[in-house]
Amino acid sequence: MVFADLLLYICAILALLFLWQYYQNQILAGHIKAVDIFDRSGIRMYLCATPDDGEICESCREVNGMVFLPSRVARSEFTPLRAACSNKGRCTIVIIGLYGAWPEASQVVRQLRAAGRESFVHLSFEELVGLTKGSWQASVSAATDHLGVGMLAALCSENKDPEVAVSGYREIIQQAQEVHNLPLVAPAYLQLTTLLERQGHSEEAVALIEDFEKRYPQNKTGPYYPTKIQRGLLTIKKSHLRTALPSQPPPTEQTSPSGVEDLTIKSAT
Numbered sequence: 276m277v278f279a280d281l282l283l284y285i286c287a288i289l290a291l292l293f294l295w296q297y298y299q300n301q302i303l304a305g306h307i308k309a310v311d312i313f314d315r316s317g318i319r320m321y322l323c324a325t326p327d328d329g330e331i332c333e334s335c336r337e338v339n340g341m342v343f344l345p346s347r348v349a350r351s352e353f354t355p356l357r358a359a360c361s362n363k364g365r366c367t368i369v370i371i372g373l374y375g376a377w378p379e380a381s382q383v384v385r386q387l388r389a390a391g392r393e394s395f396v397h398l399s400f401e402e403l404v405g406l407t408k409g410s411w412q413a414s415v416s417a418a419t420d421h422l423g424v425g426m427l428a429a430l431c432s433e434n435k436d437p438e439v440a441v442s443g444y445r446e447i448i449q450q451a452q453e454v455h456n457l458p459l460v461a462p463a464y465l466q467l468t469t470l471l472e473r474q475g476h477s478e479e480a481v482a483l484i485e486d487f488e489k490r491y492p493q494n495k496t497g498p499y500y501p502t503k504i505q506r507g508l509l510t511i512k513k514s515h516l517r518t519a520l521p522s523q524p525p526p527t528e529q530t531s532p533s534g535v536e537d538l539t540i541k542s543a544t
């Protein structure tokens with residue numbers, strides 16, 4: 276009887292492990308919306324942020340600091356934009372999921388819930404910076420929010436302290452594994468490439484783009500894969516950067532991915 280009971284428990288554990296693996300595969304294959312897992316992971320708010328690089332169009336700049344409830348972001352028609360991006364969708368907008376257990380973030384969650392399901396809270400740039408400087412590391416959500424806060428700090432630092440931004444983006448590229456952090460990776464590659472290019476580190480920027488290309492092969496797609504515009508921007512950046520490298524001849528042929536033929540480099544050198 277004891278052996279039979281033990282066998283039953285083992286079978287139950289194996290079945291649960293199988294179900295969990297199946298669920299993860301469904302998420303990564305895009306059959307389950309990212310926000311479904313976000314809700315189960317305890318994400319309490321989504322914060323929209325743009326880089327402080329002076330190159331964001333007016334429509335996209337307006338969404339910087341907007342915070343929404345997960346139930347609002349879960350809708351298929353959700354967009355924080357009130358007007359279309361006048362930069363043909365090339366501006367970087369990152370939607371960061373946070374639990375936000377530290378005092379400054381908890382206050383935002385309370386404001387958001389008080390505002391109602393259809394509303395949102397709009398934080399100023401100073402309030403965004405204030406969130407990153409709060410005691411998030413001592414909160415119970417530190418592990419969940421670590422890379423989200425890092426992304427927010429990097430976006431807010433591009434202009435004033437680019438080295439902080441560089442190290443923040445690197446950390447996201449190297450460490451993002453949890454499902455709720457995967458949407459941060461492609462924007463981190465884009466922004467880090469732009470910063471390295473701006474600092475004159477062309478060789479390093481090219482190597483970073485090659486790393487991106489290995490991580491996201493052209494023939495693969497998924498819910499957390501880069502968009503055509505993001506791929507196109509990095510392809511064009513790579514072409515410009517390689518041309519600028521003194522020791523390497525320019526590529527003989529460079530084709531743009533479909534849909535990005537009219538793109539130009541925002542920060543062309």
Ligand SMILES: [Zn+2]
Nearest residue numbers: 332335360366
């Ligand atoms: Zn824009």
